[in-house]
Amino acid sequence: MNSRDNPFAGQSGGYDISFGAQPPAAREPAAPAAANGGSDLIKDTTTAGFTADVIQESRKQTVLVDFWAPWCGPCKQLTPVLEKVVREARGAVKLVKMNIDDHPSIAGQLGIQSIPAVIAFRDGRPLDGFMGALPESQVREFIKKVGGKAPDPLEEALEQAAEALAAGDRDTAAAIYGSVLEAVPGNAVAVGGLAGLMLDAGDVDAARELLSEVPADEKEPPELASVRARIALAEEVSAIGDPRQLVHRLETDPQDHDARFDLALIQNAQGDRMEAADNLLHIVRADRSWRDDGARAQLLKFFEAWGMTDPATLSARRRLSSLLFS
Structure with a gap:
């Protein structure tokens, strides 16, 4: 899905444009423009563009390939149905159309002997398919089966x-x-x-x-x-006072747990997470009974605030476990 499909995109064209996302890789020069007015969900392709448009794209989501020809009456019946249902699927699948009169080699390699033929590709490989102009209900069931959940x-x-x-x-x-x-x-x-x-x-x-x-x-x-x-x-x-006074108190009395605890709160507020954890772990090591194990309880609050995967959380949690269970 790109910014044009995403309702959360801004007026300038969406966050993937405004915020510096890299543009998509250039297509083969011979590939024609999208057949439906620029939508990324439906496009024509060529023999030269097949690898990029189908094989590579199918590694991101299911791609349907519609093999057709201008003289084929059933193709003319199926194509508008396919396009309608693909649009309604809102990105669950993409549709790539290939004119076998102009580009016969891919259809020949896949052993396609009659058209219309629709082949679904996923992860670079053919997944499923059907031949003939199916009714809309059956096309919808097929897309539901091969497409899975549409991107949210x-x-x-x-x-x-x-x-x-x-x-x-x-x-x-x-x-x-x-x-x-x-x-x-x-x-x-x-x-x-x-x-x-x-x-x-x-x-x-x-x-x-x-x-x-x-x-x-x-x-x-x-x-x-x-x-x-x-x-x-x-x-x-x-509600805490000057951290310099707390440091002075600790220099005078390294066992002043109240000062060390308050200093840890200030250090955390200033973004010094490792230093804050060090001070609380010092208290845990020295006196688990202080404030009913208050230093450990405060450290757990830090973990919640920092997030479970934050490096400071991971490091301090390992050290705390070592203290508690060694």
Whole structure:
């Protein structure tokens, strides 16, 4: 699916254009333009373009190849039915049409002896097919069987945002989350992602306001749970004093667990996750009974806020397990 098919695309043509996605690979010069006014779902191909248009494309999704000829009456009956049902499938399959009068070699290699013939390709190989002008209901059943579930534009947009965020492209991620929320207000994953970016920028109030649009839910996505935990931690930090005084207290008394605990909260708020974990683990190692195992409990809150796959979470969790079970 591209930006033209995706309802979450912006006015400029969608996030895959506006946010610097790489353009698709150039096609064979001899391949004709798409037959349906530019839609990527339906196009004509040539012998030279078959590998790119069918074999390579079928590694992404199922591609139907319609072998036809201008003199074939049943072909003229089948083609509009095929195109209609492919469009209705909204991206579950793509349709590539090949005129066997102009390009006979592929049909010959596949052993096609009569037309119309439709062959479904998946993962670069023929999957299934039929011959003759089937009625619309049977064409629809065939596409349902070989096509599977159509791509979900909302899921694709959120995946694009997550990939941009993982790559450090915060502007792109924020723009995609914003587009999703325009189309689906209150989407929990988009709210969590955008609110997290607001927290990264230090705007706790804006993140809190955005989060208020989504009621708390036991089944809320991890993105949202993480943001709620980060906001709670930020509120705790706001009540803590000057970190320099805490450092001075620790220099005077390394066993001042209250100072070390508060310093860990500040370090986390400043993005120093490893240092925050070090201080809490120091308390766990020294005195599990302090505040009823409060250092370990706070460390678990950090894990929730950081996310289960964050490097700081993984490292600190291993060290905590070593302390608890060795």
